[in-house]
Amino acid sequence: MKVKGVAIKFGDNVDTDVILPGKYLVLMDPKDLAKHAMAGLDPDFPEKAQKGVIVVGGKNFGCGSSREQAPLALKYAGVQCVVAEFFARIFFRNAINIGLPVIECRGISAAVETGDEVSVDFEAGEVLNLTKGQTLRGTKLPPFILEILSDGGLVENLRRRLSKR
Amino acid sequence: MNISEKILAKASGKTLVHPGEIVDANVDMVMAHDLTGPLAVEAFKRIGVDHVWNNKKIVIILDHQVPAESVKAAELHKMLRKFAKEQNIRLYDVGKGGICHQVMPEKGHVLPGTLIVGADSHTCTYGALGAFATGIGSTEAAAVFATGKIWLKVPEAIRINVKGRFQKYVTPKDLILSIIGLVRADGAAYKSVEFAGSTIRGMSVAGRMTLCNMTVEMGAKNGIVAPDVVTRKFLERRIDKPLASFKSLRSDVDASYVKVMELDVTGLEPQVACPSSVDNVKPASELSNAPIEQAFIGSCTNGRIEDLQLAAQILKGKKVKDGVRAIVIPASQEVYSQALKEGLMEIFTDAGAIVCGSACGPCLGGHIGLLASGETCVSTSNRNFIGRMGSTEANVYLASPATVAASAVTGRITDPRELETTKT
Numbered sequence: 003m004k005v006k007g008v009a010i011k012f013g014d015n016v017d018t019d020v021i022l023p024g025k026y027l028v029l030m031d032p033k034d035l036a037k038h039a040m041a042g043l044d045p046d047f048p049e050k051a052q053k054g055v056i057v058v059g060g061k062n063f064g065c066g067s068s069r070e071q072a073p074l075a076l077k078y079a080g081v082q083c084v085v086a087e088f089f090a091r092i093f094f095r096n097a098i099n100i101g102l103p104v105i106e107c108r109g110i111s112a113a114v115e116t117g118d119e120v121s122v123d124f125e126a127g128e129v130l131n132l133t134k135g136q137t138l139r140g141t142k143l144p145p146f147i148l149e150i151l152s153d154g155g156l157v158e159n160l161r162r163r164l165s166k167r
Numbered sequence: 168m169n170i171s172e173k174i175l176a177k178a179s180g181k182t183l184v185h186p187g188e189i190v191d192a193n194v195d196m197v198m199a200h201d202l203t204g205p206l207a208v209e210a211f212k213r214i215g216v217d218h219v220w221n222n223k224k225i226v227i228i229l230d231h232q233v234p235a236e237s238v239k240a241a242e243l244h245k246m247l248r249k250f251a252k253e254q255n256i257r258l259y260d261v262g263k264g265g266i267c268h269q270v271m272p273e274k275g276h277v278l279p280g281t282l283i284v285g286a287d288s289h290t291c292t293y294g295a296l297g298a299f300a301t302g303i304g305s306t307e308a309a310a311v312f313a314t315g316k317i318w319l320k321v322p323e324a325i326r327i328n329v330k331g332r333f334q335k336y337v338t339p340k341d342l343i344l345s346i347i348g349l350v351r352a353d354g355a356a357y358k359s360v361e362f363a364g365s366t367i368r369g370m371s372v373a374g375r376m377t378l379c380n381m382t383v384e385m386g387a388k389n390g391i392v393a394p395d396v397v398t399r400k401f402l403e404r405r406i407d408k409p410l411a412s413f414k415s416l417r418s419d420v421d422a423s424y425v426k427v428m429e430l431d432v433t434g435l436e437p438q439v440a441c442p443s444s445v446d447n448v449k450p451a452s453e454l455s456n457a458p459i460e461q462a463f464i465g466s467c468t469n470g471r472i473e474d475l476q477l478a479a480q481i482l483k484g485k486k487v488k489d490g491v492r493a494i495v496i497p498a499s500q501e502v503y504s505q506a507l508k509e510g511l512m513e514i515f516t517d518a519g520a521i522v523c524g525s526a527c528g529p530c531l532g533g534h535i536g537l538l539a540s541g542e543t544c545v546s547t548s549n550r551n552f553i554g555r556m557g558s559t560e561a562n563v564y565l566a567s568p569a570t571v572a573a574s575a576v577t578g579r580i581t582d583p584r585e586l587e588t589t590k591t
Contacts, residue, residue, distance in 0.1 A: 017552045027202045028232065071206070
C-alpha cells in the first residue's frame with residue numbers, strides 16, 4: 003500500500019477536540035464531519051485538504067477524546083494518511099479501524115514542511131520527502147493491521163473474516 | 168508480572184505476557200455512550216451479525232447530550248434505545264444513571280481483575296477498582312459487541328509510589344495535575360500507570376477514580392490501583408453476588424517498570440492546569456490575578472459526592488461573586504440524591520450556583536454551559552484544550568473542587584487555603 007500527496011504539517015499534541023470540536027459530534031454523515039475537520043486549528047483546512055493531502059503531525063497526535071469522528075472527519079476531508087512522530091493510542095486504533103492509514107515516523111516533523119510532496123510505503127515502513135529527496139524510516143505496521151487497512155477498515159475486515167468461518 | 172500484565176494474561180488465556188506483545192483478549196465488559204454509541208451501532212449493523220456476543224456484558228449510557236439538547240441528539244438517543252431493546256442490552260436512560268464513568272462502578276459493572284473497554288477515553292477511570300480498563304473508538308466497540316474480543320499490545324508500565332498526607336484543601340486532583348505536569352501530556356503514551364504507596368492505600372475509591380481518570384491526559388493506556396479493603400467495601404454494597412478473592416491481584420515484587428516515581432504529597436499545594444494543555448500546571452497561589460467568568464464543578468473527574476461535599480464546605484454561607492456563573496453537576500443520580508439528603512444542594516443554590524441534572528455538562532462543550540470568546544472558566548473537569556468548552560477563544564483552567572469553589576467566591580483563581588486565612 004502506497005500513498006502520495008502534498009503535506010500539511012501540524013505541531014505536537016494535536017488533540018481530537020481541535021480536530022473535531024465536540025459540538026459537531028451529533029453529525030452522523032462523515033461528509034458533514036469533514037466540513038469541520040481541524041476547526042480548532044485551521045478553519046480553511048477542509049478546503050486545503052480536498053486535493054488529497056498527507057497530514058504530518060508531531061508527538062502524541064490525536065490525543066484526548068476517543069471520538070472516532072476525528073479521523074473520520076480527516077479521511078472524508080481528503081486526508082490520505084497521517085504521519086506523526088507518534089500517536090495517541092486511541093486515535094491510532096480509530097484511524098486504522100475506519101481505514102485511514104497512519105504511520106509513526108520519528109524525525110518527520112523536522113524533515114517535512116507544509117507544501118512538500120511526500121510518499122509513504124506502508125509495507126516497507128518508509129516515508130519519502132520527494133521535494134527534499136530524503137527518506138525516513140517509520141515503524142512498520144504488523145501484518146494484521148495492514149490487512150485491516152487494505153480491507154478498508156475493521157468492519158470490512160471482520161465481515162470478511164466472519165464469512166470465512 | 169505487574170497487575171496490568173496479570174489481567175491481560177488472564178484475559179488472553181496465557182500464564183505470562185511481556186510488554187510489547189500483542190494479545191487477543193476476551194473482554195469482560197464493554198460500554199458506549201450517546202456520542203460514541205450511534206457510530207458503534209451503525210458499524211455493528213454493517214458487520215453483518217444478528218446478535219451481540221453477550222448482552223449481559225454490554226452497557227449503554229446516555230450522558231453527553233442529555234436531556235436531548237437538539238432534535239439530532241434526540242434521534243441518536245432514540246436509535247440507541249431501539250438497539251438496546253432489540254439486543255436486550257442494559258441502557259441507562261436520562262434520569263436513571265448519569266455520567267458513564269460514575270455509573271459503571273456505582274452499578275457494579277466494574278470488578279477487580281476484569282478487562283473493560285469503553286468507547287470513551289476516560290474509561291481508564293475503572294482502574295481505580297483494580298480493573299484493566301481502556302478507551303477505544305466506536306468501530307472497535309462494535310467489533311467487541313460482535314465478537315467479545317480485542318487485540319491489545321501489552322503496555323510498558325510506570326509505577327508511581329505516593330506517600331504523605333494531603334494538607335487541608337489539597338486533593339487527589341491536585342496530585343494528578345502535579346503528576347501530569349511532571350510526566351507531560353505524552354510522557355505515558357501507550358503505557359500503563361500504576362499508583363501505589365501509603366497515600367493511595369488511604370485514599371477513597373472516589374480519589375482513586377480521579378487519579379485513574381486523568382491518566383489518559385498523559386497518554387496512558389490505563390491507570391490502575393491494586394484492589395484492597397477500600398475497594399471491597401465500595402463494591403460489597405453494589406453487587407449482588409459474593410466478591411471473589413483478589414489477593415493475587417497485585418504486582419509481583421519483581422514486576423518490571425520502565426519508570427518508578429516516588430512522590431510525597433505532604434508539601435503539595437493546590438494545582439491548576441493552565442490554558443490550553445493539561446500539562447501546563449502551576450500552583451493556584453501563583454495565578455491569583457486570573458479573573459474568571461465561569462466555575463464548573465462536576466464531570467467524571469470530580470462530580471462525586473466527596474467532591475460536592477468539599478465544594479459545599481467552601482461555599483457554605485458565601486456567595487458566588489457577581490459576574491461569575493457557577494455550575495454544579497452531580498456525576499450521577501445517586502450522587503444527586505445523596506447531595507440532596509446532605510443539604511448540599513441548598514448550600515449551592517443559596518450561594519447563587521446553578522445545579523443541573525447529572526450529565527457531562529459543559530466539560531466537552533457539546534451541551535450546556537458553553538463559553539463565549541474571551542471568557543475564562545475554572546473547571547474540575549479533565550481537559551482544557553482549545554475550544555473544548557465552547558469558543559476557540561475561551562480559556563479553561565483545570566483545578567480541584569476546592570479551588571474551583573474558592574475561585575467562584577472571589578471571581579479569580581484562588582488557592583482555597585486563602586479563604587481560610589481571611590476568615591481567621
